[in-house]
Amino acid sequence: MVQVICPVCGAKLNTEDRTWRCEAGHCFDVARQGYVNLLPVSQKHSLRPGDTREQVAARKAFLDSGVYAPIADMLAELTAAEEPSAMLDVGCGEGYYLTQVQNRLPRLEGWGIDISKDAVRYAAVRNKRARFLTATASRLPFADGQFDVLSSMFALTLPEEFSRVLKDGGCFLQVTAGADHLMGLKSVIYPEIHRKEKAAETALAGFTLQEERMLEFDFTLEGSDAVMQLLAMTPHYLRITKEGLQRAQETQRLSDRAQVCFRVYRKNGTVV
Numbered sequence: 001m002v003q004v005i006c007p008v009c010g011a012k013l014n015t016e017d018r019t020w021r022c023e024a025g026h027c028f029d030v031a032r033q034g035y036v037n038l039l040p041v042s043q044k045h046s047l048r049p050g051d052t053r054e055q056v057a058a059r060k061a062f063l064d065s066g067v068y069a070p071i072a073d074m075l076a077e078l079t080a081a082e083e084p085s086a087m088l089d090v091g092c093g094e095g096y097y098l099t100q101v102q103n104r105l106p107r108l109e110g111w112g113i114d115i116s117k118d119a120v121r122y123a124a125v126r127n128k129r130a131r132f133l134t135a136t137a138s139r140l141p142f143a144d145g146q147f148d149v150l151s152s153m154f155a156l157t158l159p160e161e162f163s164r165v166l167k168d169g170g171c172f173l174q175v176t177a178g179a180d181h182l183m184g185l186k187s188v189i190y191p192e193i194h195r196k197e198k199a200a201e202t203a204l205a206g207f208t209l210q211e212e213r214m215l216e217f218d219f220t221l222e223g224s225d226a227v228m229q230l231l232a233m234t235p236h237y238l239r240i241t242k243e244g245l246q247r248a249q250e251t252q253r254l255s256d257r258a259q260v261c262f263r264v265y266r267k268n269g270t271v272v
């Protein structure tokens with residue numbers, strides 16, 4: 001069983017009861033939906049950090065439609081190859097990917113953390129087999145060396161902290177958007193597209209890049225609701241102009257292509 005630590009003092013948390021406690025007396029209630037808020041006010045940088053309820057609801061609706069199932073399939077395949085007993089999904093959102101992996105690996109002990117309380121609440125309702133925590137990726141509330149696999153799906157990469165909570169020989173699965181991801185959506189919302197060929201800086205301190213796979217697939221969305229849900233999942237949503245938003249709202253059909261990069265990083269052994 002994975003060892004959780006107190007986000008305030010770092011001591012082990014007893015997670016057996018409906019209130020999780022450390023020996024210093026810090027305590028955290030298990031919410032009705034089953035998640036636990038382990039984000040102390042001192043680690044919050046805003047009142048409601050992370051994705052908003054609106055973004056989380058849009059992501060849930062979009063992912064539940066199955067359009068991104070090929071991404072979940074590849075994640076499950078790469079995870080299964082590790083024969084893991086425990087996995088952590090960082091920036092887990094509303095829990096779609098971890099749930100899909102656990103559907104294929106039912107004995108996997110699954111943990112998800114996200115800084116957005118709304119996201120974690122949705123995740124906990126969706127999936128009772130995993131444990132979901134509101135927490136920050138920059139200070140993961142776990143003891144050292146707990147996980148065989150740590151995934152970050154379109155979310156943060158913090159190598160030092162990720163390496164700390166992974167077991168020796170554990171693996172970090174980093175999933176990011178490729179340079180040609182969602183060009184169809186971009187051409188709807190931007191008057192001109194500047195294609196950014198991202199610099200291939202793949203080195204991560206404490207890890208060795210073992211494998212890189214590019215997944216590409218086409219899909220078509222019917223109806224502007226689906227187009228708006230996709231938009232709300234992307235970083236474009238936060239910088240879109242009024243005109244761009246209007247064009248997206250008026251789009252009834254969108255044919256697009258996903259391009260997603262999977263990197264498998266292996267935690268380096270201790271150097272003596």
Ligand SMILES: C[S@@+](CC[C@H](N)C(=O)[O-])C[C@H]1O[C@@H](n2cnc3c(N)ncnc32)[C@H](O)[C@@H]1O
Nearest residue numbers: 050051091092093114115116136137153154155
């Ligand atoms: C682009 S979303 C991806 C969500 C999910 N992995 C998915 O692909 O459906 C990024 C997620 O990271 C979360 N996030 C942002 N900053 C974070 C932090 N410091 N610690 C943990 N999660 C964070 C957001 O709340 C959001 O749910």
Ligand SMILES: [Zn+2]
Nearest residue numbers: 006009022026
């Ligand atoms: Zn404590």
